[in-house]
Amino acid sequence: MKSLLLWVSGAALAFFVTAAAFLALAEFGSSLSERRLPPEVEKPGPSLSMNLGETQLGKLKDEPDQQFVLGFRNRGEKKLSNISVTIKVSSEDTSLAGSRYYMRTLKSLPPGKYATVGLRLDLSPFRRPATGKTNAYVGNPETTRQIMEIRATTPDGASAVRTVILPPPSRNAPP
Amino acid sequence: MKPVVFLIFAATVLSLAGCGGPAQQLPIQPGSSGQKAKSFGLGPAVRPLSFGPGDKSSPVWSPSGDNVAFVIDGYVAEKSLGSRELRRRTTKNFGAEQVAWLPSSDTLAVLGNGLSGNSAPRPPSSAEKAGSVYFTRSGTEPLSIKKASGGDVLAMNQGPGGEGLVVALKEGSSHSTVALIDQQGRLKTSYEARVDGEITGLALSPGGKNAVLAAQSRRRCRLYTFSFADGTFRRIAELKPDMEVLGAPQWTSRGIYYVAGKPAKTSSGKTPLYHLYRTPNSGSSGSNLALAPNVGEDFTTSSIQTSPDGGRLAVIGRRSSGSSANLYLLNLSNGSLEALTTNENMEIRAGPGDLAWSSDGKRIAIVARGTLQGPEIYSAPASALLKAFYNLYEVSADAQGGGTK
Numbered sequence: 001m002k003s004l005l006l007w008v009s010g011a012a013l014a015f016f017v018t019a020a021a022f023l024a025l026a027e028f029g030s031s032l033s034e035r036r037l038p039p040e041v042e043k044p045g046p047s048l049s050m051n052l053g054e055t056q057l058g059k060l061k062d063e064p065d066q067q068f069v070l071g072f073r074n075r076g077e078k079k080l081s082n083i084s085v086t087i088k089v090s091s092e093d094t095s096l097a098g099s100r101y102y103m104r105t106l107k108s109l110p111p112g113k114y115a116t117v118g119l120r121l122d123l124s125p126f127r128r129p130a131t132g133k134t135n136a137y138v139g140n141p142e143t144t145r146q147i148m149e150i151r152a153t154t155p156d157g158a159s160a161v162r163t164v165i166l167p168p169p170s171r172n173a174p175p
Numbered sequence: 176m177k178p179v180v181f182l183i184f185a186a187t188v189l190s191l192a193g194c195g196g197p198a199q200q201l202p203i204q205p206g207s208s209g210q211k212a213k214s215f216g217l218g219p220a221v222r223p224l225s226f227g228p229g230d231k232s233s234p235v236w237s238p239s240g241d242n243v244a245f246v247i248d249g250y251v252a253e254k255s256l257g258s259r260e261l262r263r264r265t266t267k268n269f270g271a272e273q274v275a276w277l278p279s280s281d282t283l284a285v286l287g288n289g290l291s292g293n294s295a296p297r298p299p300s301s302a303e304k305a306g307s308v309y310f311t312r313s314g315t316e317p318l319s320i321k322k323a324s325g326g327d328v329l330a331m332n333q334g335p336g337g338e339g340l341v342v343a344l345k346e347g348s349s350h351s352t353v354a355l356i357d358q359q360g361r362l363k364t365s366y367e368a369r370v371d372g373e374i375t376g377l378a379l380s381p382g383g384k385n386a387v388l389a390a391q392s393r394r395r396c397r398l399y400t401f402s403f404a405d406g407t408f409r410r411i412a413e414l415k416p417d418m419e420v421l422g423a424p425q426w427t428s429r430g431i432y433y434v435a436g437k438p439a440k441t442s443s444g445k446t447p448l449y450h451l452y453r454t455p456n457s458g459s460s461g462s463n464l465a466l467a468p469n470v471g472e473d474f475t476t477s478s479i480q481t482s483p484d485g486g487r488l489a490v491i492g493r494r495s496s497g498s499s500a501n502l503y504l505l506n507l508s509n510g511s512l513e514a515l516t517t518n519e520n521m522e523i524r525a526g527p528g529d530l531a532w533s534s535d536g537k538r539i540a541i542v543a544r545g546t547l548q549g550p551e552i553y554s555a556p557a558s559a560l561l562k563a564f565y566n567l568y569e570v571s572a573d574a575q576g577g578g579t580k
Contacts, residue, residue, distance in 0.1 A: 057550040090557075092564055094229040095248035095267050145547065145564070147228060147557045163553045165563045 047076025048083065048109075050152055050160040062146070062169040064122040072106060072152060072160075073114045080109040085117050085152045091126035092145040098126060106152075121148075125169050143168050216545055216562055217570070218517035224540060224567035226259055227558040231565045233528040234540040235276045235283075240533045242313075243540060244283055245567060246271045251285050253313060256569075264311045265320060272306060273330075273528050278337040280358060281313035286331050289322065305329050305345045305373075310360045323360035329374045330423065335383035335403050339363060343374035343388065351390060353377070353401050366406040370399055376423030376527060377401075380456075381485030387411075387431050389420035396420050398433065398454065412454045414464065421449050422527020425481040425488060429507040430455050432467055432488055434476045434527075451476040451490065469510035470503075477525030483536045487572070489515075491525055491541065500525065502541055502570055515539070515570050520546045524565060532572075539570045 051071035060066050068087075074080050083106035090099040104117045123146065148164040215221055225231060229247040236243055244253040244264065251264040251271050265271060270288030277284055287306050305327030311320045327345035334340045340356040344365075351374045355364040372392030379386050386401040396419050398412040414420065417437050424433035436449030451474065453467040466472060476492040477500075488505040490512075499518035506513070516523070524542035531540045545562035553560055 052552055054550075054552070057552070060550070090228075092228045092230065093248050095250065144230070147563075149557050151556075161554065161556055163555060163557045163560060163563070165547060165551045165553070165560075167547050167549060 047074060047078070048080060048152060048154065048158040048160045049073045049075050050150065050162055052150070052162055052164065057164060060121075060123055060166065062123050062125055062166070064124050066121045066123050068119050068121050070117045070119070070150065070152075071114060072109060072117070074109045074111050076158070077111050078156075079111060080154050080156070080158055082107065083109060083152055083154050083158075085150070087119065087121065088147075088149045089121060089123060090147045090149070092147060093126065096126045123148075123166065215568065216519045216521045217523075217543060217568055218515075218519075220571040220573075221516060221568050223561050224256065224569050225254065225261075226561055226566060228560075228564045231542050231567060232524060232526055233271075233273050234531045234542060234567050235274055236531055236533040236538070236540065237276050237281075237313075238279055238534055240535060240538070243567060244274050244276060245542075246274055249287075251283060251311065253283070262313075263318070264313070265309070265318065270306070275331060275333055275340065277310075277339065277358060278333055282358065283311050283313060284323070284331060284340050285309045285311060285320075286328060289320075308340065308342060308356065308360075321360055323356050324362040325354060325356060330376050330388075332378055332386075332423070335379055335386075337383075341377065341379065341386060343377050345373060349392065353386065353388070355403075366401075368401075368406055368408050370397070370408050372397070375420060378423040378425055378481070380426040381428065381481070381483075385426070387424045387426045389424055389433065391419060396435075398424055398431065400426075400431075400456065411456070412464070418464075422478055425479050426456065426485070427481050427488060427507050428485045429453075432479055432481075434479055435464070448475050448496065449477060450474065451479065451492070467505075469505065470512055478527045478530045480530045480532055480539075482532055482572070483534055487536075489530055489532060489539050489572075491523055491530055502530075502539065504572060515572065516541075521562070522546055537572055539572055541568050541570060542566070543568055 053069060053071065056069065070085065072083065085104045085106065087102040088099055100122055102119050102121060104119060106115055106117055109115050145168055146166040148166060150162045153159040215223055224243055231245050231247045233246040234243055242253055242255050244251060249271055250267050250269045251274050252261040253264050254261050264283055265285060271285050273286040275284045286308055289307055289309055308323040308325055308328050308331055309320050310323055311318065325342055325344055328342050329345055329351055330343040331340050334355055339358050342354050342356055344352050344354050346352050346369055350369040350371060352369045353366055354362060357363040370390045372390040374388050374390045377386050377388035384403060388399050388401060390397055390399060395416060396414040397410055399408045399410050401408050411431065414435055418435050419438050421434040424431050430453045432451060432453050434449045435452050436447055439447035451467040451470055452464050454465065471494065473495040474492055475496060476490055478491045480489050482489065486507055488507060490503045490505055491500060492503060493500050500523045501514045501518050502516045502523070504513045504515050521543045529542045542565050544565045551563065553563065
């Protein structure tokens with residue numbers, strides 16, 4: 001009887017020791033992996049943000065002398081100086097030379113402040129110069145899109161880039 | 176001693192068996208990258224082959240499948256699949272219309288006018304639609320461009336037997352014929368037989384012993400087969416007077432497929448509808464045209480190309496006039512038509528040459544760009560943009576983009 005009691009109590013003890021060991025291991029493992037997770041750090045956004053004003057984009061025509069205003073905000077903590085703004089207007093047709101370049105400089109933009117730069121752009125369609133050649137590649141002006149690539153950079157390395165794709169000239173537009 | 180042994184035994188059994196009764200069989204979930212596959216506007220089995228601006232067309236794969244070449248704004252460029260860098264293979268304003276990669280070589284054949292920005296004006300050609308063939312070797316700097324022999328070339332394709340080119344030549348004002356050009360650009364074989372009209376497209380039979388071609392005369396468009404062995408043409412079909420064939424007919428294991436329809440009048444403003452037709456290789460030479468089976472009467476087509484083994488037909492088309500264009504694969508052995516792309520507001524180029532099989536028959540190159548309703552803004556330079564311009568895409572020929580029929 002004494003021996004049986006010893007066997008039963010031994011088995012019960014083994015059960016509880018094993019269970020406790022597994023519970024401890026499980027707890028230790030989970031807390032370890034949680035501690036190893038890197039803290040979520042939000043990446044800082046660009047200090048220079050560019051606003052193209054989508055409403056004005058819809059009003060642009062494929063004609064010369066189009067008013068275009070760009071907005072810039074300094075989202076950083078330091079003043080931005082000598083922001084160089086370059087706009088390149090080109091054709092989707094890479095065989096056409098004669099891209100049009102526009103440049104402006106924004107002298108200073110304090111932290112949190114917003115400033116605008118106004119330009120007048122020539123958005124008239126790019127035309128292939130008459131060469132007198134026959135059967136030359138002529139492209140398709142009815143389907144060729146225009147590209148407006150806008151870059152803003154500072155000597156300190158802050159930058160912003162946007163590319164606007166403008167639809168082909170209206171087929172119903174007068175020549 | 177016995178209780179100690181029992182304790183060890185009991186602990187082992189309990190640790191292996193666990194405490195929860197019978198083990199629970201949980202299914203293992205498939206691994207996930209946590210990011211949905213990017214579709215590029217054409218479905219999941221598509222990846223881009225080019226970037227940036229330029230009106231791109233006529234893609235071709237290199238024999239090894241590692242490079243692609245294409246026409247961009249009238250000149251020819253080549254690029255490696257693993258690089259974004261383009262290598263120009265002709266001068267700009269070359270007047271290139273079509274490019275072919277000579278089999279087992281690094282030479283590109285270009286059908287065009289060979290004009291360059293510095294060339295002097297030349298008198299108008301006697302044949303407005305004809306050009307010349309130029310050979311340009313890949314990887315040579317400066318550009319090595321050599322005009323091949325021949326004459327007024329109307330169409331070209333890779334030559335039979337994996338050598339050189341087969342070209343359609345204009346003969347006089349109202350006839351045309353077929354000739355072979357070797358790897359060095361020399362006229363290898365010219366045939367005396369002629370057909371009425373101008374050959375508008377030609378393609379080889381699987382095996383390369385014959386060619387099939389379409390010729391447009393003033394009155395009719397006719398389809399012919401041509402035997403390289405005896406140099407003879409055989410008429411296999413004649414279209415109705417107001418119909419034309421688009422691109423090159425395709426010789427398959429189940430007959431000759433071609434795209435035909437009525438061209439739209441310039442003033443009508445209507446989009447012409449072309450359909451896929453099939454005629455037996457032996458042809459009846461009559462004008463009883465039969466729509467290709469298994470695609471449906473409403474299916475409209477713009478370009479087709481047979482797979483290298485001749486058993487499948489890649490088709491750019493629409494299931495009905497109101498649906499989006501997609502790339503389809505017609506399995507000629509069982510008649511199934513699979514959509515390989517899922518068009519999400521993309522314009523797929525629909526020219527006869529805007530479709531190319533890789534030599535291993537596993538990939539197809541197409542050209543597409545995103546539709547544009549108004550100005551669109553991207554936060555990247557133009558050279559990195561994809562959907563804004565016509566670009567090349569690689570489609571897996573094993574994929575199913577939009578279901579089967």
